[in-house]
Amino acid sequence: MAVTFPWDSATSRPSGIDNTCLTYGTGRFSTEIDNATYRDPWLALELLVEEEEYTPTANKPIEIFLLYAFDGTNYETGNTGTKPLKPPVATMLLPNTFPLRQTAGSIPLAPFKLKLLVFGGDFDEEVRITLKTYTYREQVATA
DSSP, rough: EEESSSSSOOOOOOOSSSEEEEEEEEEEEEEOEEEEOOSSSSEEEEEEEOOOOOOOOOEEEEEEEEEEOOOEEEOOBTTTTTTOOSSEEEEEEESSSOOOOEEOOOOOOOEEEEEEEEEEOOOOSOOEEEEEEEEOOOEEOOO
């Protein structure tokens, strides 16, 4: 009989979004996460936002979308200039002061290749972003 324990340790997955400029109405793609191989059921995100020369207006959204390639090659519709026609997996609001570090966890994953799209909302100035991604699973022990 298998016994499930809360969580195994998380594995860091490179995002390719490291100190990258984000402006109004633009997006940045992460590098591919091959969950067809890893088969981790959960995703956690950490977004670091730092101001550029000017402070953007507070409470403006940065949205993070999860895009799959079910066939391993062709990704769902979404690009760096257009938001996908699906809800984001996380929405984070710009603060009054910088830097901002926000997290989102327990995002369910399907067993397919995926990319994340970080999309800048309605703010006037540019910000610099770093996205850290982690996948994880439940621990299972057999008796």
